[in-house]
Amino acid sequence: MEKSIRGKAFVIGNNIDTDQIIPAEHLVYNPSDPEERKMFGRYALCGVPPADSGLPEGNIPFVRENEYRSDYQIVIGGKNFGCGSSREHAPLAMAEAGARVVIAEFFARIFFRNCINGGYLIPYETPESLMEKVATGDDVEVDLEGNRLVNHTRGTETALTPLGEVLPILEAGNVFEYARKAGMLE
Amino acid sequence: MGMTITEKILAEHAGKERVDPGENIWVDVDILMTHDVCGPGTIGIFEREFGKDANVWNRDRVVIIPDHYIFTANEQAHRNIEILRSFVKKHGLKYYYDPDFLQSEGMPSPYADPTRTSYKGVCHIALPEEGHTRPGEILLGTDSHTCTAGAFGQFATGIGNTDAGFVLGTGKTWLKVPPTMRFVFEGELPPYMMAKDMILAIIGDIGVDGGTYRAMHFDGDGVHRLTMEDRMTLCNMVIEAGGKNGVVEADELTRQYVQERTARAGTPQNMRFHKNDPDAQFIFEKVYNLDKLEPMVAKPHSPDNKATVSEVKGTKLTRAYIGSCTGGKISDFVAAAQLLKGEEVRIPTFVVPASTEVDAALDTEKLDGKSLREVFRDAGAIIGPASCAACLGGPADTLGRLNSPEEVCISATNRNFPGRMGNKQAQVYLASPLTVAASAIRGVITDPRELVGSFV
Numbered sequence: 001m002e003k004s005i006r007g008k009a010f011v012i013g014n015n016i017d018t019d020q021i022i023p024a025e026h027l028v029y030n031p032s033d034p035e036e037r038k039m040f041g042r043y044a045l046c047g048v049p050p051a052d053s054g055l056p057e058g059n060i061p062f063v064r065e066n067e068y069r070s071d072y073q074i075v076i077g078g079k080n081f082g083c084g085s086s087r088e089h090a091p092l093a094m095a096e097a098g099a100r101v102v103i104a105e106f107f108a109r110i111f112f113r114n115c116i117n118g119g120y121l122i123p124y125e126t127p128e129s130l131m132e133k134v135a136t137g138d139d140v141e142v143d144l145e146g147n148r149l150v151n152h153t154r155g156t157e158t159a160l161t162p163l164g165e166v167l168p169i170l171e172a173g174n175v176f177e178y179a180r181k182a183g184m185l186e
Numbered sequence: 187m188g189m190t191i192t193e194k195i196l197a198e199h200a201g202k203e204r205v206d207p208g209e210n211i212w213v214d215v216d217i218l219m220t221h222d223v224c225g226p227g228t229i230g231i232f233e234r235e236f237g238k239d240a241n242v243w244n245r246d247r248v249v250i251i252p253d254h255y256i257f258t259a260n261e262q263a264h265r266n267i268e269i270l271r272s273f274v275k276k277h278g279l280k281y282y283y284d285p286d287f288l289q290s291e292g293m294p295s296p297y298a299d300p301t302r303t304s305y306k307g308v309c310h311i312a313l314p315e316e317g318h319t320r321p322g323e324i325l326l327g328t329d330s331h332t333c334t335a336g337a338f339g340q341f342a343t344g345i346g347n348t349d350a351g352f353v354l355g356t357g358k359t360w361l362k363v364p365p366t367m368r369f370v371f372e373g374e375l376p377p378y379m380m381a382k383d384m385i386l387a388i389i390g391d392i393g394v395d396g397g398t399y400r401a402m403h404f405d406g407d408g409v410h411r412l413t414m415e416d417r418m419t420l421c422n423m424v425i426e427a428g429g430k431n432g433v434v435e436a437d438e439l440t441r442q443y444v445q446e447r448t449a450r451a452g453t454p455q456n457m458r459f460h461k462n463d464p465d466a467q468f469i470f471e472k473v474y475n476l477d478k479l480e481p482m483v484a485k486p487h488s489p490d491n492k493a494t495v496s497e498v499k500g501t502k503l504t505r506a507y508i509g510s511c512t513g514g515k516i517s518d519f520v521a522a523a524q525l526l527k528g529e530e531v532r533i534p535t536f537v538v539p540a541s542t543e544v545d546a547a548l549d550t551e552k553l554d555g556k557s558l559r560e561v562f563r564d565a566g567a568i569i570g571p572a573s574c575a576a577c578l579g580g581p582a583d584t585l586g587r588l589n590s591p592e593e594v595c596i597s598a599t600n601r602n603f604p605g606r607m608g609n610k611q612a613q614v615y616l617a618s619p620l621t622v623a624a625s626a627i628r629g630v631i632t633d634p635r636e637l638v639g640s641f642v
Contacts, residue, residue: 015394015488017603021612027223028255028262030269031347032230036262047605080395083428084603086330087577088227088346108428109399110330115347151499165210175352175360176235184357186316 001171005100005122007073008143009134009151010062011055012048016077018111019082020047022093022132024085031092039091041068043095045075054136063097070097073123074140075132077104082111091120101142103149105129116166119174125151125161133158188463190366191433192401195341195460199324207365207469210448215247221309222252225326226269231351242277244358249281250274250319254574255286255301255354258581259293276348279600281453283312293583296571300545305571307541308510310334314414315543317451320444321436322458326353330556331511331600332426337417339459340434340442340529344425350377364430365469366401366462367392371408373476381416382513382522382598383616385423386482387474390492400469403462404434406611408476414443423458423600425467426489435461481633483596484616489603495621496635503615506531506626507607508576509538509570513598513619516547521556522598522623523551525563525637525642532629535567536586538575545572567626577601588612596625 020069029036045053045062047058062068075094081104082090091114094102102115103124115123124142124144130149138153147160163170172178179185189204197205199213219229221324232240242248250270255263267288274282277481283306295623297303306312310331321339325332328350335342345359369388375381389396402424409417421432434440436459440641448455465604483497497626508514519537539545548559548569562569568585576586577599588595591611599607602614624632 013377015603017601017606019578019601019603020610023605024223025581026583028260028266030266031263032234038510047610048609049604080398080428084330084425084601086328086332086344086346087224088348106395106398107235108395109430110344110346117352118346118389147384171294175348179352179356184358 001144003116003145004141004143005073007100008071009076009127009136009138009140010070010072011076011134011136013052013055014078015080015083016048018082018087018090019084021045021082021090022087023047027087027089028078031089037096040093042097044070044093044097047096056135060136068097070099073100074142075099075102076134077102078129078131079105081107083108086110088114088118089137091115095120103130103145117175119170122170124163127159127161130158187467188465190462190466191339191403191435192275192341192431192436193363193368194407195322195324196361196363203600205363207363209363209470211363212358212360212521213324215326215357215359217247217249217325219251219309219313219327219332220350220352221230221250222263222266222270223254224350226266226538226614227347228350228354229273231347235351236355238385240355242354243443245278246280247278248354249313249522250279251283251306251312255580256288256573256583257294257296258562260581263581264288275497279471281318290596293353297542298544300572303542305542306416307314307539308474308511308514308574310545311540314338315541317448317453319455320454321440322446322460326350326359330427331422333424333429333432334422334511336421336424336432336490337434338440339434341431343431348486355619357483362399364399364401366403367397367470368403368405368468370471370473371404371476372406373407373408373477374411376622379479379481380618380620381412381419383479385420386484386492386616387479389423389427390484391472392427394426394488394490395428396426397424400429402427402429402432404432409434410437413517414439415515417517419512421573426600435482465494476556481618481621483621483631484602486613486615487602489616491575494633495617498631499633501631502594503533503596503625503629503631504593505533506535506622507576507595507597508619508622509536509540509575510599511540512600512638514540514544514591516551516621517596519544519548519558520551523553523561525620525627525634526567527553527556527561529565530629531566531626533626536570537628538586539569539572542572568579576607579606585631596622596631598622624626
């Protein structure tokens with residue numbers, strides 16, 4: 001894993017559920033098909049109500065209409081990010097659009113697990129809410145060694161909770177690579 | 187220190203004497219379930235990691251139940267069924283429930299007779315019906331409502347495609363042992379209330395994140411008096427509080443149900459009954475008195491946005507919906523029919539049985555000599571074929587989907603975050619099938635107690 005990831009921040013609120021991350025009507029595409037997989041990037045976070053999309057201003061889409069990639073690499077949410085269904089299409093869609101890191105006060109369990117085991121996104125938790133400290137479009141950098149978020153636009157720094165026991169799986173790439181390294185898979 | 191039911195099941199499947207909350211363990215999985223939405227992705231990951239010629243870990247322990255996008259003209263949805271079919275054929279999987287009526291392009295004509303199709307409908311209801319739920323086992327499924335099966339005294343939870351691909355190849359997964367919350371219900375459920383009201387009360391109290399990373403154990407005489415279907419409703423919505431699994435201690439009723447279903451299906455009959463140790467530790471405990479609870483709703487746009495029905499009564503509605511793994515079981519329709527008998531609905535009202543077995547029971551269950559199907563038809567409801575249907579929106583041509591931002595729907599389903607049933611501005615009130623039926627008759631949110639004659 002690299003030492004840091006720098007990009008533009010995209011801020012959304014509490015309880016962003018999987019239907020907002022990727023609405024169910026788009027789940028007809030097969031993520032195992034490389035061409036169809038791109039469609040998940042196109043619709044990533046399109047279910048977030050417009051007023052809540054790209055805070056604090058709102059009305060900023062994560063992916064512009066008819067595009068497949070987002071301008072934003074670091075997604076920042078509040079509490080209970082990724083609640084709702086078990087669909088792995090959720091972290092996959094965000095990653096397909098170009099997101100690398102998702103930061104939240106805490107995650108819903110299955111979404112967190114999917115991020116790690118599938119190796120889609122680095123899910124960082126924060127001891128305190130970042131929603132007042134970062135605005136959509138800020139130039140931010142996630143320091144993976146120092147476990148902190150540096151906001152270059154505002155000249156501020158915030159601590160992130162170390163990834164702890166799931167770090168080895170993220171470092172390996174996904175749960176299969178982790179299991180191979182640990183001798184559990186051939 | 188003693189262990190809880192969840193800890194005991196996990197310890198047994200990890201080959202350990204004991205496990206403690208917070209511990210990460212590798213466990214052997216008994217049953218892996220997938221469906222048409224997550225199956226193709228799971229199969230793709232399995233083949234990528236283990237090779238195109240690899241065998242699944244155990245062909246008798248993989249259960250595939252297409253249920254989500256069946257009654258749609260969507261081409262990719264049809265293609266996904268084909269992917270499942272060819273995987274099942276290639277691996278000789280024993281338990282697959284094919285929508286055999288789905289053969290060509292366009293909107294499929296549903297099964298003509300629900301008793302004569304291999305298709306079963308919603309996975310969480312078909313799993314127990316077809317003999318795949320057993321006390322003491324670990325069931326994992328690529329669907330968040332897999333937690334429903336905790337009603338049978340087992341550990342059941344939802345997983346993603348990657349985890350499912352791993353289990354498909356190895357029969358194993360890693361799990362963090364959850365601490366257990368205990369919810370005790372005392373007394374008896376009044377006739378105007380349902381298990382749905384109990385779980386909406388809990389979610390309203392602890393919030394949509396109140397059970398995150400935790401097991402939720404439903405206990406007390408008020409729970410053990412419930413039918414298996416009502417226990418399923420409780421465990422089904424554990425995920426709406428963020429819970430990892432729900433559990434009800436298996437008792438004589440559980441044993442009877444499982445024995446009957448496994449015998450009919452020819453599936454294994456082994457059962458392991460676990461109890462909480464007297465000194466088991468709970469991270470949270472709350473006691474509810476059923477006599478003091480009232481009919482509940484969750485207002486838009488969150489399952490924890492709770493109100494009593496009396497607080498929101500009179501709210502104008504455009505639609506009513508009874509169905510899904512939460513509210514589409516036969517007991518849900520029996521309850522709704524009690525109110526709808528001899529009445530007429532004022533708003534479009536959708537009745538969608540969860541499974542083909544439930545669909546067939548709409549003809550065999552009678553109320554004063556009329557079948558439930560006749561009751562619903564005479565009341566003016568629209569009856570659809572068994573499927574997940576509009577509970578999760580789905581493709582635009584899905585029956586009952588909320589396609590307009592103006593819709594205000596009262597629904598017996600499980601989730602009402604923005605866009606869950608279709609349009610992201612549409613409003614969804616979650617309620618029990620009884621409250622949905624009462625509200626359909628009046629066209630506004632209605633307390634079932636107002637139709638009091640129905641309960642004498």
